[in-house]
Amino acid sequence: MGWTVTVPGPDPTALTQLTPLLFLERSADVFGDKRAITYGSRTLTYRQFSGAVVRMARALQASGIGPGDRVAYLLPNLPEMLVAHFAVPLCHAILVAINTRLSGTEIEYILNHSGASLLVVDTDLLPTVAPHLSAVPALREIITLDEVGRRPEVPSIDYSKFLERGSDDPLPFRVDEENRAISINYTSGTTGRPKGVLYTHRGAYLNALAEIIHSRHHPDSVYLWTLPMFHCNGWCTPWAVTGIGGTHVCLRAVDPALVWKLIETEEVTHLNAAPTVLISLANNPAAAPFGRSFTVTTAGAPPSPTIISQMEELGARVVHVYGLTETYGPYTVCEVRSEWAEGTLETRVKLLARQGVAYLGADPIRVVDEEMNDVPRDGETMGEVVMRGNNVMAGYYADPDATTHAFRGGWFHSGDLAVWHRDGYIELRDRQKDIIISGGENISTIEVEQAIVSHPAVMECAVVAMPHDHWGERPKAFVVLKPGAGASEAEIIAHVRGRLAKFKAPDEVDIVEALPKTSTGKIQKYVLREQVWSGREKRIN
């Protein structure tokens, strides 16, 4: 017995390499005159969107960008950021979309680590990074986008001038190999140094289809960009919404009153956001029933039953998803079961607050013990969440050791601890890794600790997450001062804010005599966490 039938080929007639470029190619063809992007008074049809992508790709090529080169972007959710998600791959280069909330030092690290040749930057964000650019030797050119009327303080070329280098000569919306990298997304690692998560054309394509299916996008979708595109490439949504032929509504900053206004005037049908953003929206005076079919896809932290009920009362269908940068954004979805409707609202929203089951397109998720055996599905035994397959990153860029470690046993180790319920749904309970998730943003506790101990008065410290009603979690520091030295809580916080992105500075600093330690001198963070989280069922929020 053997494979007596193989297929002829794969013949290129019968096999197209998967890439999100195909999505824009199709929508430009099918929905040419349709509104692809709206931003304030600007509108681009799909034909114009595709044209802008070709022109930018040609300008990048004319500037020496070719296959495998990295192009960095530091932009809010502007139309140019959507263009980037297609133009950079169109010249077979790799998009590095950088978190706009990071500090200059952090951005410098990412630019150097990725080896980006070009940086496209908003002039309002330039002051953060400008002082660091001399320390990024590989960076050949800065392209500035000026919406705020600021004069760039470093030699640079204006975005519209840069485009003049390009042309409208068509480029094929095709790749020769779907397993090549399309983007690198930096994530706060547990080591304190950001790691570059590699996405492939194939992975991005398949994940975008899964987003379409689980968020139930359709050609009349009007998607509001409340989720930053620098987060896991906006969970692949720049590709998904373009694929289905919906409309992107861009947004410079998430101002709740503006969001409500846009929901009404643009007739928005879908948005993605961390629970923190939903809390701001639901509690804004402008909050009003959506008045049309409306889907809110949320992740970044477990949504509370309260916010789920509030969104439902406003008329939204809440899709609760969970994932990591390493899984292209969402990997699980809490599939709503029709039988839940029979229970009380309280029971139902509690069920919906669980992280759920694997995405369509993802391999089944597992919760495992230390020997990689499945934990019982009893809703009580904790284990680590592990994932694999087409929704898992190709690896960490230029970090084979970290990749090998993350992929040990043939599964990606999330570092998240969960229980597995009888119905197969997982529910996060705790975290192995030293990460705090604040408003959907990762903060490495080790990174914060390193910033704190760089203060001359500090001897040692430990940072843990503490629960926070609005942000989900915030960092709290326990600090031991050097003998005879003095520093106030405020001084230490200010010290951190000078070194890291501001959102990473602790909200509270407790000056203590000593930290709890093991007999071998290792700090027992769990003791501090138990203290901070006492009375709570979970150790994440």
Added chain:
Amino acid sequence: MGWTVTVPGPDPTALTQLTPLLFLERSADVFGDKRAITYGSRTLTYRQFSGAVVRMARALQASGIGPGDRVAYLLPNLPEMLVAHFAVPLCHAILVAINTRLSGTEIEYILNHSGASLLVVDTDLLPTVAPHLSAVPALREIITLDEVGRRPEVPSIDYSKFLERGSDDPLPFRVDEENRAISINYTSGTTGRPKGVLYTHRGAYLNALAEIIHSRHHPDSVYLWTLPMFHCNGWCTPWAVTGIGGTHVCLRAVDPALVWKLIETEEVTHLNAAPTVLISLANNPAAAPFGRSFTVTTAGAPPSPTIISQMEELGARVVHVYGLTETYGPYTVCEVRSEWAEGTLETRVKLLARQGVAYLGADPIRVVDEEMNDVPRDGETMGEVVMRGNNVMAGYYADPDATTHAFRGGWFHSGDLAVWHRDGYIELRDRQKDIIISGGENISTIEVEQAIVSHPAVMECAVVAMPHDHWGERPKAFVVLKPGAGASEAEIIAHVRGRLAKFKAPDEVDIVEALPKTSTGKIQKYVLREQVWSGREKRIN
């Protein structure tokens, strides 16, 4: 410049070979207790469905079936046919689902050409094929499914007895290479001999996702099996509905009154059917508004504006798709544009009766002239429809010449002639190939001609399509008798019915003195077609 960044791998942790088996694996895990299949009073949950698939796959293995072997099925739309779509691939064998309307001779040809080792057959269909089984030497065993209380006339094993060979030992829902064959679907070729169209695991997976997206399936979908599963594997819907976790409602035969009853009692939300079936449904006395969100996906012939309006009046959303066996079923969809709503009903349904644009997941469709140049998008110039990519078959089984011919120029040649409208939508107008499409079934005119000339009184003949209100098209024959010989229209029709599937026999036979011919003696079929279709805008219906 070169590829300076490649991804590490593809590491199996980050890459799962695409196969529809993943769909059942996920749904059995996520929707274990949910109703997967309903058939009369029988119900299978997803856990039971998956269990039935494992047991059948194990029974196949115990019977010597292994990778690459072909397993033929001749069944109505029963639960066992859904099981086949997973059980056969689960042992890496290839499913050959045979059209139940074919004649014994035709089935014999398919069994021999595919080299099937086993045949699973409904006892009600066995009499057609039984006399031919001695002429199929490769066939090792017959497995009968008896719903009608008929004793098999040939040595065979009952389906439930056969299952006893199997076990519940799990099998991995995985394949080692996504480009391997999953099924062979035989289609009436223009040469008169059925050709075996090869589908791959990858193609089936991607097409199923596209079906989910375009028919807007969701986990609460209840799908009624009015479309035969032997047609392009039911347009990949056995895989699609299983993937989304919906419910399959099986059906032995399409009886309009029963269909209406099931729509009500099973709370059906989706069905696929050729326009002919829709006409029967709309005109049945039991027709009543659907009373819930309802999607009708139709293909197989251009639906008339009349039937589109009728279905819409009953409350259905009509999704008009077009494709061929060679394209896994649908390749295009007539995407409904919101601006159409502003026009009159007449304009709108006329727009919707066009075949449309490429599927999400398909490469852009083209309409080309004989030199493979695009025809102008003027709604007037005709050209041939060509397709390529992941929605195109891997090739014809054991027929490299036919594959090369069909794929000439790197595109699959449909043989369908269309105009390309200004908005990018295609509209079929005519057919290059000698095919008649009757109620969604292909009939080769050459095959019918060969059957007619085998009558001793016939000298020569030509068969062309004629328009038919219910079936779309039906065969009409022009026959020249041998000098001095005599045969009536009825005799000739009866002669064909004895040789081919009954639906292939001509509805009308004109005994004529001579056929129109070129100076070199070639029959001018187009002259006959012009005569039959005079006064009509298109040459297909």
